[in-house]
Amino acid sequence: MAPKAIVGASMRRLIHMIYGVLKSNTLFNAEIPMRGLASQDSI
Numbered sequence: 640m641a642p643k644a645i646v647g648a649s650m651r652r653l654i655h656m657i658y659g660v661l662k663s664n665t666l667f668n669a670e671i672p673m674r675g676l677a678s679q680d681s682i
Contacts, residue, residue: 660667
């Protein structure tokens, strides 16, 4: 991927996490977003 595409994808993921925390009105739990990374190890 191009460096700008990687930054854009990271920013999008972060915005989704922030929105989820605000929408659910709960504290951020770092274990939840890290579960999906196991399938992305090959990237």
